[in-house]
Amino acid sequence: MRKILIVGATSAMAEACARAWAQRGDALFLAARNAPQLQSIADDLKARGAQRVGSKVFDANQFDQHAALLADATRFMDGLDTVLIAHGTLSDQERAQTDVPYALGEITTNGTSVVSLMSIAGEQLAQQGRGAIAVISSVAGDRGRQSNYVYGSAKALVSAFASGLRQRLAKKGVHVITVKPGFVDTPMTAHLKKGALWVKPEQVARDITRAIDKGGNIVYTPGFWRWIMLIIKHIPEFVFIKISL
Amino acid sequence: MSSQVFTSWGRVLREAHEVVGLPSRHQPLSLPASGASVLPFGNGRSYGDSNLNPGGALLQGGQLDRFIAFDPVTGLLRCEGGVLLSSILKLVVPQGWFLPVTPGTQFVTVGGAIANDVHGKNHHATGSFGNHVTQLELLRSDGSRRLCSLEQNADWFAATIGGLGLTGLITWAEVQLRRVANPYLDTESIRFHSLEEFFELSQASERDYEYTVSWIDCAFSGKRLGRGLFNRGNHAPAVLDVDAVPKGLPAGIATPSRRVPITPPVSLINTLSLKSFNTLYFNKQRQDVVRSLQHYRPFFYPLDALLEWNRIYGPKGFYQYQCVVPPERALSATRALLEAIAASGMGSFLAVLKQFGTPASRGMLSFPEPGTTLALDFPNQGPKLHALFAQLDRIVLDAGGRLYPAKDGRMSAAVFKAGYPRWTEFTSYVDPRFDSGFWRRVMENS
Ligand SMILES: Cc1cc2nc3c(=O)[nH]c(=O)nc-3n(C[C@H](O)[C@H](O)[C@H](O)COP(=O)(O)OP(=O)(O)OC[C@H]3O[C@@H](n4cnc5c(N)ncnc54)[C@H](O)[C@@H]3O)c2cc1C
Numbered sequence: 001m002r003k004i005l006i007v008g009a010t011s012a013m014a015e016a017c018a019r020a021w022a023q024r025g026d027a028l029f030l031a032a033r034n035a036p037q038l039q040s041i042a043d044d045l046k047a048r049g050a051q052r053v054g055s056k057v058f059d060a061n062q063f064d065q066h067a068a069l070l071a072d073a074t075r076f077m078d079g080l081d082t083v084l085i086a087h088g089t090l091s092d093q094e095r096a097q098t099d100v101p102y103a104l105g106e107i108t109t110n111g112t113s114v115v116s117l118m119s120i121a122g123e124q125l126a127q128q129g130r131g132a133i134a135v136i137s138s139v140a141g142d143r144g145r146q147s148n149y150v151y152g153s154a155k156a157l158v159s160a161f162a163s164g165l166r167q168r169l170a171k172k173g174v175h176v177i178t179v180k181p182g183f184v185d186t187p188m189t190a191h192l193k194k195g196a197l198w199v200k201p202e203q204v205a206r207d208i209t210r211a212i213d214k215g216g217n218i219v220y221t222p223g224f225w226r227w228i229m230l231i232i233k234h235i236p237e238f239v240f241i242k243i244s245l
Numbered sequence: 246m247s248s249q250v251f252t253s254w255g256r257v258l259r260e261a262h263e264v265v266g267l268p269s270r271h272q273p274l275s276l277p278a279s280g281a282s283v284l285p286f287g288n289g290r291s292y293g294d295s296n297l298n299p300g301g302a303l304l305q306g307g308q309l310d311r312f313i314a315f316d317p318v319t320g321l322l323r324c325e326g327g328v329l330l331s332s333i334l335k336l337v338v339p340q341g342w343f344l345p346v347t348p349g350t351q352f353v354t355v356g357g358a359i360a361n362d363v364h365g366k367n368h369h370a371t372g373s374f375g376n377h378v379t380q381l382e383l384l385r386s387d388g389s390r391r392l393c394s395l396e397q398n399a400d401w402f403a404a405t406i407g408g409l410g411l412t413g414l415i416t417w418a419e420v421q422l423r424r425v426a427n428p429y430l431d432t433e434s435i436r437f438h439s440l441e442e443f444f445e446l447s448q449a450s451e452r453d454y455e456y457t458v459s460w461i462d463c464a465f466s467g468k469r470l471g472r473g474l475f476n477r478g479n480h481a482p483a484v485l486d487v488d489a490v491p492k493g494l495p496a497g498i499a500t501p502s503r504r505v506p507i508t509p510p511v512s513l514i515n516t517l518s519l520k521s522f523n524t525l526y527f528n529k530q531r532q533d534v535v536r537s538l539q540h541y542r543p544f545f546y547p548l549d550a551l552l553e554w555n556r557i558y559g560p561k562g563f564y565q566y567q568c569v570v571p572p573e574r575a576l577s578a579t580r581a582l583l584e585a586i587a588a589s590g591m592g593s594f595l596a597v598l599k600q601f602g603t604p605a606s607r608g609m610l611s612f613p614e615p616g617t618t619l620a621l622d623f624p625n626q627g628p629k630l631h632a633l634f635a636q637l638d639r640i641v642l643d644a645g646g647r648l649y650p651a652k653d654g655r656m657s658a659a660v661f662k663a664g665y666p667r668w669t670e671f672t673s674y675v676d677p678r679f680d681s682g683f684w685r686r687v688m689e690n691s
Pocket of ligand 1: 254284285286287288289290291292295296306326327347348349350352353354355356357358360361362363364365408409410411413414415416548651652
């Protein structure tokens with residue numbers, strides 16, 4: 001049985017992971033903002049076979065609550081060995097271009113709050129000398145593009161931070177996984193038109209749970225995004241500024 | 246709001262619909278600003294247009310897929326409307342429970358099973374799905390929520406069971422499951438050579454067998470008319486003959502993986518393939534009676550092993566025709582139907598015959614009623630098929646029967662109204678923002 005804390009547990013990707021874990025009888029502690037939604041997910045996971053399910057209403061932007069969340073989760077499950085950080089918002093790029101406080105808020109939600117949680121969790125796991133942290137970044141963090149660079153830069157922060165943390169904590173028995181999903185068909189993206197590159201959250205969850213079980217550092221999901229981003233990252237800047245992506 | 250092409254199981258219609266997501270059962274319905282009508286969409290296993298709303302929007306009911314509570318002591322299960330029957334089975338069979346009623350595919354949602362008040366092979370013993378729903382919540386476009394059961398809002402309960410998704414959204418429901426000792430069934434397959442024999446077998450089996458259903462050959466007229474295979478079974482007892490347990494089966498069928506990979510350019514179903522298939526199928530068992538222990542999946546869901554089998558009918562899709570005729574006229578009407586189909590040369594592989602029993606359906610528009618039900622698939626062949634359907638309609642109506650909306654993509658308003666006299670009463674429960682392709686057609690000129 002694994003003891004897993006999930007931050008942003010109402011996100012579709014996190015919920016899909018949680019179902020897989022519930023089914024194998026793991027203990028889960030869920031954190032998210034929306035209380036009724038959190039409760040219905042906790043009930044569902046209990047019915048599906050989770051050993052124990054705890055939950056806490058939690059806003060990632062209240063940084064002073066981060067340490068308490070880790071402590072609550074650890075107390076409830078009597079230990080902690082996996083942390084999945086999955087909260088986030090899909091930023092409105094157009095608004096962020098003129099509304100600076102909004103842009104900074106988005107960077108906080110998707111970037112610095114993740115840094116804070118990873119730091120606290122990283123220390124705790126490093127002390128016990130084992131465990132895993134999986135964090136949901138995005139392919140959008142691989143290169144800033146005009147269509148979503150506010151969101152993308154927050155995710156770039158997460159990816160770079162995770163990379164450094166991984167290098168440091170690997171020596172202490174802690175495994176850090178950066179997950180980079182492409183287009184995922186979730187309620188967050190319900191208003192967008194879907195094409196061939198879109199996948200269901202269940203597929204992303206399979207990749208995440210596998211990476212946690214079997215090892216894996218940077219997980220593009222689905223895997224073809226590694227090659228798409230490889231190309232996009234290597235377009236020379238003088239060409240890049242002329243195309244619309 | 247995005248738009249997406251939807252098709253139902255028969256694949257005759259493919260229409261773009263506005264899509265409305267349903268992230269949580271606690272939120273009010275988000276309705277299209279355009280004022281367009283909406284319809285819940287479950288898992289698309291209805292055949293015609295009763296689950297489509299061309300020109301309007303579809304509510305993605307399948308997104309409400311959470312369990313709420315399951316009591317392994319009493320077998321009472323509460324879950325959201327979008328939970329698939331397959332997910333329920335995965336959860337409850339290992340704990341000694343089974344669905345009280347299941348249709349021939351496990352890939353339908355609880356909301357869809359209620360909205361069509363689906364029946365299974367045990368109708369004669371236990372009625373249809375709605376008979377086992379203890380309560381449900383109905384969410385209307387005006388934001389109101391109603392708890393419906395036999396005691397509370399009983400009229401809304403009766404309208405919503407078999408209510409074709411038109412009375413509002415079923416956010417969650419509670420279902421009483423039935424006990425089983427293991428995942429297996431004790432089954433028998435018996436060859437019969439005439440319709441008379443079918444009725445005799447049916448009658449003789451009803452008391453001792455929970456499940457009965459027959460495959461019937463409808464490719465041939467004359468002497469071979471009405472021949473078929475009669476299947477009956479019961480859940481296996483706790484003590485099993487280990488030698489009889491099918492080896493390796495549960496694992497092998499754990500995940501249905503074979504798919505029909507592409508849609509062939511023409512239908513693979515034609516008179517020639519039909520006649521040879523039916524002859525082979527009728528003769529597939531060497532003895533007249535074969536007993537076996539079967540896992541529940543091949544017994545209840547033989548077609549689920551081949552995902553997207555509906556594609557073999559080619560790009561024009563196919564229709565299903567399912568009717569029920571009351572007992573007094575069952576033999577003569579069924580014979581007339583089979584004769585008309587054999588004469589047309591357009592029959593189907595999957596002709597299914599079953600006796601419905603006396604447990605009364607709860608829904609105003611529930612399809613099952615005592616009598617004999619016949620269901621067949623027909624590749625879409627345009628006008629000549631519709632001429633055959635018109636002929637079949639007459640036989641059904643003359644016998645006092647009706648057609649199943651879940652399987653229908655073409656019945657006229659007159660045929661619907663003749664079969665479902667409570668339709669007028671039902672209209673007062675239809676949500677003003679809800680509508681479907683089917684409903685517009687059968688409400689024409691009224
Ligand atoms: C291989 C196969 C075998 C079948 N065998 C049988 C059988 O033996 N017996 C039988 O009775 N049927 C049978 N069916 C038909 C099937 O059981 C029904 O059509 C069922 O209702 C489909 O459910 P769905 O979840 O796919 O819903 P859909 O087909 O998507 O929708 C069905 C109806 O339910 C409504 N609906 C869906 N969700 C909700 C909700 N949350 N709230 C309110 N309304 C909702 C829709 O508006 C629509 O009217 C079979 C179908 C197939 C493909």
